Every structure is written in C-alpha cells, then in structure tokens.
Amino acid sequence: MTRFRRTRVALFLAVRSLARGNASITLMSVAMLTAIFISVMFLPSLIAGATDGLNKQVVGTLTGDLSITPTTGSAIHDGTAYLAQIRGTAGVEAATGMRRVGNEVSHGAESVAVGVDAIEPVSYAAVFTTPQHLIEGAFLTPGDKDGIVLGIGVAGADQTRQRTYGSSLKTVHTGDKVDVTLAGGQSHTFVVRGVYQNNFPLSDQGAFITLDAADSLVSDTDISEQLRTTFDALDKLTATLRTASGTSASLATGAGGVASALDTLTSSASALASSASSVDAGADRLASSAAAVASSASSLAAAGQSLADGLQKTSTTLGKPAVAGATGSATAAATAAQDAAALVATCPPSTPAYCVTVGHHATLSKDAATSAAASAKATATLAGAVTKAAASAATLASGLAQLATATSSLSTAATSLAQGTSGVASGAAGLATATDEVRASAQKVASGADSLAAALAKGADVTGPTKADRDSTLAKLDALGTPPGKDSFTRIVVTAAPGADDAQVQTQLAALRSDVQLQSPAQLAAAIQDQLDTFELIDRIMRVMSLLVAAITVIIITYVDLANRRRQIGIERAIGIRSAAIVGSYVIKSIVTAAVGTVVGYLLFRFVLVPVVDQHPFQFPSGPVTLLIVPEVTRSNVVILIVVAAVAALIPAVRTVRMRILDAIWG
Amino acid sequence: MAHLSPAAQPVPAPEPGAAIRAEAVSKVYRLGAVEVPALFDVSLAVDPGEMVCIMGKSGSGKSTLLRQLGLIDLPTSGRIHLEGHEVTGLPESRRARLRLDRLGYVFQEYALIAALTAAENVYLPALMQGQRRSQCRARATELLAQVELADRMDHRPKELSGGEQQRVAIARALVNGPVIVFADEPTANLDSISGRAVMETLARLNRELGITVVFVSHDPDDRRWATRLVALRDGRLESDERVAP
Numbered sequence: 001m002t003r004f005r006r007t008r009v010a011l012f013l014a015v016r017s018l019a020r021g022n023a024s025i026t027l028m029s030v031a032m033l034t035a036i037f038i039s040v041m042f043l044p045s046l047i048a049g050a051t052d053g054l055n056k057q058v059v060g061t062l063t064g065d066l067s068i069t070p071t072t073g074s075a076i077h078d079g080t081a082y083l084a085q086i087r088g089t090a091g092v093e094a095a096t097g098m099r100r101v102g103n104e105v106s107h108g109a110e111s112v113a114v115g116v117d118a119i120e121p122v123s124y125a126a127v128f129t130t131p132q133h134l135i136e137g138a139f140l141t142p143g144d145k146d147g148i149v150l151g152i153g154v155a156g157a158d159q160t161r162q163r164t165y166g167s168s169l170k171t172v173h174t175g176d177k178v179d180v181t182l183a184g185g186q187s188h189t190f191v192v193r194g195v196y197q198n199n200f201p202l203s204d205q206g207a208f209i210t211l212d213a214a215d216s217l218v219s220d221t222d223i224s225e226q227l228r229t230t231f232d233a234l235d236k237l238t239a240t241l242r243t244a245s246g247t248s249a250s251l252a253t254g255a256g257g258v259a260s261a262l263d264t265l266t267s268s269a270s271a272l273a274s275s276a277s278s279v280d281a282g283a284d285r286l287a288s289s290a291a292a293v294a295s296s297a298s299s300l301a302a303a304g305q306s307l308a309d310g311l312q313k314t315s316t317t318l319g320k321p322a323v324a325g326a327t328g329s330a331t332a333a334a335t336a337a338q339d340a341a342a343l344v345a346t347c348p349p350s351t352p353a354y355c356v357t358v359g360h361h362a363t364l365s366k367d368a369a370t371s372a373a374a375s376a377k378a379t380a381t382l383a384g385a386v387t388k389a390a391a392s393a394a395t396l397a398s399g400l401a402q403l404a405t406a407t408s409s410l411s412t413a414a415t416s417l418a419q420g421t422s423g424v425a426s427g428a429a430g431l432a433t434a435t436d437e438v439r440a441s442a443q444k445v446a447s448g449a450d451s452l453a454a455a456l457a458k459g460a461d462v463t464g465p466t467k468a469d470r471d472s473t474l475a476k477l478d479a480l481g482t483p484p485g486k487d488s489f490t491r492i493v494v495t496a497a498p499g500a501d502d503a504q505v506q507t508q509l510a511a512l513r514s515d516v517q518l519q520s521p522a523q524l525a526a527a528i529q530d531q532l533d534t535f536e537l538i539d540r541i542m543r544v545m546s547l548l549v550a551a552i553t554v555i556i557i558t559y560v561d562l563a564n565r566r567r568q569i570g571i572e573r574a575i576g577i578r579s580a581a582i583v584g585s586y587v588i589k590s591i592v593t594a595a596v597g598t599v600v601g602y603l604l605f606r607f608v609l610v611p612v613v614d615q616h617p618f619q620f621p622s623g624p625v626t627l628l629i630v631p632e633v634t635r636s637n638v639v640i641l642i643v644v645a646a647v648a649a650l651i652p653a654v655r656t657v658r659m660r661i662l663d664a665i666w667g
Numbered sequence: 668m669a670h671l672s673p674a675a676q677p678v679p680a681p682e683p684g685a686a687i688r689a690e691a692v693s694k695v696y697r698l699g700a701v702e703v704p705a706l707f708d709v710s711l712a713v714d715p716g717e718m719v720c721i722m723g724k725s726g727s728g729k730s731t732l733l734r735q736l737g738l739i740d741l742p743t744s745g746r747i748h749l750e751g752h753e754v755t756g757l758p759e760s761r762r763a764r765l766r767l768d769r770l771g772y773v774f775q776e777y778a779l780i781a782a783l784t785a786a787e788n789v790y791l792p793a794l795m796q797g798q799r800r801s802q803c804r805a806r807a808t809e810l811l812a813q814v815e816l817a818d819r820m821d822h823r824p825k826e827l828s829g830g831e832q833q834r835v836a837i838a839r840a841l842v843n844g845p846v847i848v849f850a851d852e853p854t855a856n857l858d859s860i861s862g863r864a865v866m867e868t869l870a871r872l873n874r875e876l877g878i879t880v881v882f883v884s885h886d887p888d889d890r891r892w893a894t895r896l897v898a899l900r901d902g903r904l905e906s907d908e909r910v911a912p
Contacts (some may be wrong), residue, residue: 005797012794013782020782020823571778574739575839576767577795578760661739665774 009577010584018589022561026593029557033597033645034604036550040637041605042627043542047535049613049628050620054200054531055521057623060129061203063521064493066506071517072471075099075488082513083492089508091500096123097489101214104181105154105207107169112154116180116207117490118214127495130196130203137174137194145213148178148190152197153205163621164201180209188217199623215486334366492516531622543637547644554590554648562586562656569656570664579657583650590649594642602634684751685712686846686879687736692745694731694902705731706902708745713847713895718873718880720893728902729883730851736881737772737849738762750846767792771840771848773869773882776856778836779824785811785831786820789838796843803842810838814868830861834868841872848872850882854889866892 018026059065068086070076079097086095102116121140125131131139136157140147152159156168172178176192190209198204496505506518562569569582610627617624656664694706706728713719713736721729734740735747738754746755754765766772779788789810790803798806811820814834816827824832833853840848850869854862870892873880882889890896890910898905 005795009791009795012787012791013780016780016782016787568780571774572780572791573763574737574766574772574774575792576763576765576770576843577791578763581795662734 006578006581006584009581010588013581013585014588014592017585018592022564025557025561029554029590029593030597030600032553032557033550033594033641034601036546036553037598037601037637037641038605038609040543040546040550040641041601041629041634042609043539044633044637045605045610045627045629046618046625047539048630048633050535050622050625051532052628053620053625054622057198057200057203059521061198061200063519064127065496065502065521066494066509067519068492068494068509068516069490069519071515075485075490076492076513076516077488079487079489079492083489085512086492086494086509089505089512091497091505091508092494093497093500094123094126094495096120096127096493097211098124098491098493099211099214099488100183100490101209101217102180102182102207105148105150105169105178106181107172107176107178110169112167112169114151114154114205114207116148116182116209118211119208120211124208127493130198130206133196133198134194135197137192139194139196140208140210142210143212144193144210145216146189146191147193147209147213148180149194149196149208150178150192151204151206152195153201154207155192155195157195164204180207182217186217201621547640550641551644551648554594554645555652558586558590558649559652562652566656566659566664566667570659570661570666573657573661574665582657583653586649586653587646590645591642594645595638598638598641602638605629684714685748686715686717686750687881688712688748689732689736689742690746690748692732692735692742692747694728694735694740695743704902706735706742709899709902709904710745711736711897711904711907713879713881715846715879716873716877717895718870718893719882719895719897720890721881721883721897721899722885722887722890723899723905725885726901727899729885729899731902732899733849733851733881733883736847737770738766739772767795768843769846771837771843771845773833773836773840773848773850773853775852776829779832779839781824784821784823785816785827785835788824788835789820789842792839793842806842807838810841811835813841813872814838828861829857830864833857833861833865837865837868837872841878845878847879847881850880852883852885854884854886862886 068076076082076097079099083095083097086092096119099118100115101118103113105112105114105116119140121131121142121144125139134149135152137149140149150169150172152162152168153164154168155172156162156165156170157173158171159165162168169178172192172195174192174194177189178192179187179189181187190213196204494505494509496502502520506520510518572582573579605627606629610629613627617626619625659667689709689711691708691710692706693704693708696703696705709728709732711732721732723729731740735742735745738747738749738757742755746753748754749765749769754762757765779785780791783791786804786807789807790798793803793806794800808817808820811817814837816831816834816838819827819831819835824835827835836853837848837850840850848869853865853869857865866889869880869882872878873894882893884890893910895907895909897907
C-alpha cells in the first residue's frame with residue numbers, strides 16, 4: 001500500500017514536472033537521448049546492412065541458396081539427369097551446374113590464377129545475379145564455344161582504382177583474346193565477351209565459359225569417368241553372375257523334374273512291356289505300336305540331345321517329338337484295333353476260327369493303344385519337365401557342357417530304346433534301361449547345375465576391387481587434376497522458391513543422391529566470417545561507449561535539474577513527502593524522457609536517415625552498404641537505453657534526498 | 668468550516684497535556700571544524716489551541732527552535748515530545764510520517780512547487796497520505812476557500828502574489844489535519860498588506876478552528892496575533908508570557 005502511495009505521488013510529480021516544468025531542460029534531455037539513440041542504432045544498423053549486403057552478394061554471386069558438391073572425386077557425374085531431378089523437386093526455383101575447367105587466364109605477359117568455370121548461361125542467369133552486373137560487353141549465350149566472360153578482378157579493364165587491379169590482367173576489355181589453361185594442362189584461346197563487376201571481391205575474381213565450349217575441349221569422359229565406368233561394369237558383371245547362379249539353381253530343379261518325368265516313363269514302359277508280352281501272334285500291328293514307342297523314345301533322345309546342344313533353343317522342340325511319337329503310337333494302336341474290329345465285322349455268321357483270333361487280336365490292339373496313350377501322356381510330362389529345365393538352363397552358357405554330357409547319355413539311351421524295337425519286350429527293357437540312364441544323366445545335370453551355381457556365386461563375390469580401393473584410386477586421379485568429362489559438374493547451385501522451407505528442400509535434395517554434399521550459404525560463408533566478427537566487436541565497443549555517454553548525459557541533466565530543485569526537494573521532504581516518492585518522480589521523468597527520446601530517435605532514424613543512406617549508400621570494400629534496422633537490436637537498444645536512463649537518474653536523485661532537509665532548503 | 672479529518676496514517680494516541688514540548692533542547696551547528704551553538708537548554712511546552720509567537724533578534728535561535736519543534740532538524744541534546752510521545756530519536760522515515768500526518772509547516776518564501784497548481788500544492792500531502800484524488804481535490808477546494816483563494820486554485824505559483832502563495836502554503840499545512848502548524852517568518856518577504864492578510868488567516872484559523880499555531884517573527888507588530896509570546900536571546904529562552912490577542 002505504502003509503495004502504491006509513493007508510486008502514485010512519484011507519478012503525480014513526474015507528470016506535472018514534465019508537463020509544466022522547465023521545457024528547455026526537458027527538450028534538451030529528449031534531444032540528447034534522441035541523438036544517443038540514433039548513435040546507438042547507427043552502427044548495428046550499418047553492420048546489419050553490411051552483413052545483409054555480404055549475404056546477398058554471397059548468395060547472389062557465389063553460393064545460391066544451396067551448393068551441391070561431390071563427396072568423392074571432383075565431379076558430379078550424370079549431371080544432366082541429376083539437374084533435372086533437382087529442378088523437379090518441390091521448393092526449387094532454379095538450379096544450374098558448373099564445371100571447373102581451368103585454373104589460369106593469361107593475356108600477353110600478364111596471367112591470373114583464377115578458377116575458370118563452364119556454365120550454362122540461361123540457367124546460370126536464373127540462379128546468379130552476375131549477368132546483371134556487366135560493366136561492358138554482353139554475357140555468354142548458349143552454344144558460344146569461343147567466348148569468355150571475366151570478372152573485373154581478372155580483366156582489370158583499365159580500372160586502376162580497383163583494389164584488385166594490380167593482380168589482374170589490367171588492360172583486358174571486351175573483344176580481346178585471352179588464353180585459358182585448362183585443367184588437363186592444355187591451353188585454349190577465348191574471346192572476351194564481357195566484363196562484370198559485382199562489387200564483391202570474392203566473386204569479381206572469376207571467369208566463365210559455356211559448357212558447350214568446355215565439352216568441345218575435353219574427351220567424352222575423363223580418366224576418372226572411364227575408371228568409374230569400368231567399376232560400374234564390374235558391378236554389373238557381378239550382378240549378372242549372381243543372377244546366373246540363381247538360374248543354375250533353377251536348372252537343377254528342372255533336371256530333377258526330368259528325372260521325375262522319367263520315372264513316369266518307366267512306369268509306362270513297364271505297362272507297355274506287360275502288354276507286349278501278352279501279344280504274340282498279331283505282333284505286326286503291335287510292332288508298329290512299339291515302333292511308335294521307339295519313335296517316342298527317339299524323340300526323347302532327340303530331346304535329350306537338344307538339351308545337350310543348348311537347352312535354350314530346344315526346350316520346345318525337345319518335348320514335341322516325344323509327345324508326337326507317343327500320340328502316334330496310341331493312334332496307330334487304336335487304328336489297328338479298329339481295323340481288327342472291322343475285319344471281325346466282315347466275318348460270316350459261321351464265324352470261322354480266324355475271326356475269333358482277329359477279334360481277340362483287336363481287343364489286344366485296343367489295350368495296346370490305351371498303353372501307348374498313357375505313354376504319350378508320360379512323354380508329354382517329360383517334355384514339360386525338360387522344357388522347364390531348358391528354360392532354366394538357357395541363361396547360362398557355361399552349364400551347357402554338363403548338360404551336354406547328360407543329353408549324350410540320354411541319346412544313347414534313346415538309341416538303345418530304338419534298337420529295342422525289334423522285340424517289344426526287349427525294346428521295353430531297353431527303354432527301361434535307357435530311362436534309368438536318362439534319370440542318372442538328369443541327376444548329373446542337377447548336380448552339375450548346383451556346382452555351377454556355387455561357382456558363379458563365388459565368382460560374384462570376388463569380382464572387382466573393393467570400394468575403398470576404388471575410392472582411393474579415384475582420389476589419386478582427382479589429385480592429379482584430371483579434367484572432368486562431359487555431363488559432369490564440379491558444383492550445382494540451387495535457388496529455393498520464395499517462401500519455400502529451405503530445410504525441407506535440403507532434405508528432399510539430400511535424398512536424391514548419396515555421393516554429394518549439400519551446403520547452405522552460412523556454411524560457405526567462412527570467408528567473410530572474420531569481417532562479421534570484426535563488425536560485431538566494433539558494434540559492442542561502440543554500443544557500450546554510446547550507453548556510457550547516455551548514462552553520463554542523463555546524470556548531468558538530472559544533476560543540474562536537481563541542483564535547481566534542491567530547495568523544492570527540501571520543502572517536499574519537510575512537508576512529509578517520502579524520499580522514495582521524490583526519487584521515483586525523477587526516475588519516472590528520466591524514463592519518460594528516454595522513451596520519448598528513443599521514439600523520436602527511431603522515427604528520425606527510420607524515416608530520415610535510412611532513406612538518405614538508401615539514396616547514397618556507403619561504399620565498402622565488399623560493395624555498397626545501406627542501413628538495415630534489426631527489430632531485435634532496436635528493441636534491446638530501447639530497453640537498455642531506458643534502463644540506463646533510469647539508473648542514471650537514480651544516482652543523483654538518491655544523493656540529493658540523502659541531504660539534510662536544512663541543507664537542502666537553507667544550505 | 669468543516670472539521671478537518673484526522674490523518675489517515677495510524678499515529679500514537681495523543682496524551683493529555685501539551686501539544687508539543689521541548690525539554691532542555693540545545694543545538695550546536697558544526698561548520699567543518701567550527702562548532703556554532705544556536706540553542707542552549709531551551710524548554711518550552713505549547714498547549715493545544717495556543718498561538719505562540721517566537722520572537723527575537725536575528726541569530727537569537729528562534730528559527731532553530733522552530734525547526735527542532737517541527738521535526739525538521741535534530742537537537743544536539745534535549746528531548747522533543749509530540750502529543751506526549753517522545754519523538755527525538757525517531758528515524759527520519761518516522762519523523763517524515765509525523766510531519767505528514769500531525770504537523771503543518773509554512774516557510775518563509777518560495778515554498779510552493781512551481782509545477783503544481785495551487786490546488787495540487789495543497790493536496791499533495793493528502794495524496795501522499797493515500798487519500799483518493801477526488802477527495803484530495805475537494806479538501807483543497809475547501810481549504811483554499813478558507814484562505815479566500817477559491818478563485819485561484821488552478822493558478823500556478825508564478826501566477827500568484829507572495830501573500831497568495833503564503834496562504835496557499837497555509838492551506839497546504841492544514842490539509843492533513845495537523846496538531847500544530849509551524850510558520851517560519853511567514854510575512855518576512857511580504858508587503859505589509861499581504862503580511863497582514865497572512866497573519867489574519869493564521870489567527871482566524873487558530874481562533875475559529877482551534878488550530879495550534881507556532882510562528883516565528885522578528886516583526887514586533889506580529890506579536891498582536893499571538894496568545895503567547897516567547898522571546899529568545901542568544902539561543903536562550905529570555906521570556907515566555909501569555910497575552911490576550
């Protein structure tokens with residue numbers, strides 16, 4: 001409560017004093033604090049302006065919003081496709097690729113060590129402001145294979161007042177010819193198309209030719225690129241071997257299928273043998289059926305042979321003859337049965353004995369046809385299995401030798417089967433034997449395929465040098481300065497779309513490719529960090545000094561004011577006004593004065609000084625600099641100045657109220 | 668005139684007897700290494716309702732005595748009792764509180780705050796006491812009417828004559844309902860007419876409201892307003908007599 005009373009009286013006295021007190025002192029106080037506020041604001045704004053200018057220069061002429069460089073080697077390969085991906089990324093406004101192709105420009109006796117970059121003029125202009133800062137000539141145009149654009153720091157252009165003139169070519173202008181030493185060591189002559197001046201030493205020390213010109217000067221691929229191609233081929237070979245290994249495994253599975261089909265054939269042959277053993281007299285037509293079976297076996301042999309010759313070509317034909325033979329056998333047997341039946345039908349009612357025999361013969365023939373049909377079906381199954389094996393084997397040439405052996409055995413077996421046609425029983429036995437052999441061969445095929453798959457997998461594992469070996473080799477080549485080849489960039493620079501989230505854009509771009517690194521301007525601005533640190537130090541010193549001046553000024557003003565009011569203060573104390581209220585009134589006055597001073601100072605600074613400097617910028621080595629008001633700095637300056645003013649008023653006020661009342665009034 | 672309300676601040680209950688009493692009060696000023704005695708063992712008791720005139724030649728110690736009684740200065744020795752309570756050894760904050768709540772003071776000249784109007788000068792102590800602004804202003808209006816300055820309440824001191832300024836000071840001294848009003852040669856810098864008006868005001872307040880007044884004067888004519896005359900000579904009490912005004 002007491003504190004509220006004191007504050008109320010302090011406020012009462014302060015407001016009345018400000019409103020009706022000595023206007024000249026109040027105005028002087030406001031004017032001083034206005035001047036101090038402006039001085040406190042000036043340097044931070046100048047530094048902010050210089051920093052902003054530097055940042056704009058860095059972004060506009062050096063780094064863009066994002067720079068992409070290779071993590072290994074000196075170039076980003078497959079640049080065109082990558083650039084298209086970048087441009088298609090959300091939040092990217094423009095992107096351009098640059099290739100460092102040279103390291104020296106010379107003219108007559110003068111030479112300048114400078115990085116010569118190959119660019120695509122249209123996309124470069126979309127990212128960088130350099131093309132807008134030509135002081136003579138014109139910028140490069142697409143397809144220009146002889147032109148070069150130089151920075152003022154390289155050309156000199158007779159601008160003797162330039163700080164970099166001494167280290168430039170001094171007298172080079174548009175139309176002059178200069179020699180560029182390329183990264184590979186050879187030299188090439190270009191015609192100067194234009195000279196630019198960014199007013200930023202770091203970017204004024206540059207030279208540009210077109211990518212078209214660069215492409216015409218270097219081989220399709222550089223040594224590094226060739227080596228990378230070799231490494232890539234090795235990678236692909238390894239992948240192929242791994243695939244072949246998988247295919248061999250499939251072949252083994254197919255051979256297993258062949259064996260299984262042969263089992264079925266064996267079963268069919270046994271049935272045939274059983275049928276044949278019961279045929280005796282009417283063996284002619286049965287022989288025909290057996291021949292068909294033999295043909296079927298031959299087809300199987302042929303299929304085995306085809307498998308040996310190259311299963312990839314014979315997978316279809318392997319099955320067809322066998323199936324056709326078996327089917328033919330069945331058809332022939334059926335025909336024989338029909339013929340017999342027809343013969344029986346022609347028999348006279350007396351039914352001679354031969355008719356009885358023929359009728360029996362017809363029944364047997366019908367049974368044979370049934371067996372042959374079963375054989376045909378089994379053969380078709382075999383053909384399917386062989387087809388599967390053939391499809392699996394088709395992808396691997398080296399497995400064919402193993403398969404040839406197997407199919408040779410199959411052929412032999414098939415031949416035996418054919419020879420067995422002289423006698424149905426012996427033929428069937430031969431067929432069984434051949435089938436066993438074929439099965440054994442199929443097993444060999446399967447075993448061989450397994451071995452081959454294992455061998456291929458082993459080969460795939462050991463193919464090519466390790467990644468560390470490759471990187472080491474490529475790094476050594478890069479150290480030798482071999483020029484990047486076509487479709488490669490040493491750097492890609494990206495401009496983010498207005499309002500885009502830079503971090504999000506960076507994340508999306510980082511996901512596109514793993515062999516590059518992305519850097520923001522802040523990360524690239526190390527070159528100007530020393531300047532920024534120096535600015536910061538100067539700012540701190542000047543701010544402390546300005547605040548000291550402010551404090552001393554307020555102390556003096558308050559002290560003078562108090563000296564004139566000492567008697568009044570004595571009287572106020574004599575009538576019971578508390579010292580805290582009196583001190584508070586002076587502190588409040590000082591705070592109000594400081595607040596008004598800062599507001600007036602801000603208005604003058606914002607609407608007078610800043611526009612004037614905008615019209616007439618300061619010329620710094622880094623370029624023209626204007627004042628930039630930083631809201632955070634402004635707020636802190638206002639708060640600090642008001643606090644300083646309050647403390648500065650407190651000191652003489654406390655000192656005065658500590659005087660004896662007698663001394664204050666009558667002293 | 669309406670009775671002045673008691674001070675808002677709690678103060679010790681008054682004891683019967685003298686409004687203020689000085690016991691063997693001595694004062695020695697120290698000017699560097701030099702000691703200048705101003706009062707020697709002065710004892711004085713002022714009863715409520717008295718109008719005491721402290722007289723004496725220049726340098727006799729009359730203003731010094733007034734400052735000791737008014738708690739503006741500390742005696743070198745002796746005691747001061749206000750309404751029966753010793754206040755000699757109180758810290759400055761307590762004495763300031765007593766000056767605000769229980770005492771009124773009228774200075775010789777230039778005693779008003781230049782940035783405030785007459786009314787604001789009057790109600791400043793009431794504001795300090797914690798009264799509401801409207802209440803303060805009403806009290807100031809009433810008091811300025813008492814000193815016949817109702818039409819000058821919004822005037823600044825520089826717009827008032829010396830006599831008017833002193834009457835504003837009198838109104839200010841009364842705003843918190845003091846026990847005693849001290850006046851240090853209130854007419855010293857005024858012409859005779861203004862001086863007379865000031866003294867008439869003080870006498871009327873004493874007579875009509877019973878306010879205890881202790882004033883210092885070197886003008887023999889001013890003794891006619893007093894009910895008691897105290898004379899000092901060389902820092903010593905020379906005489907103390909009650910008189911009919």
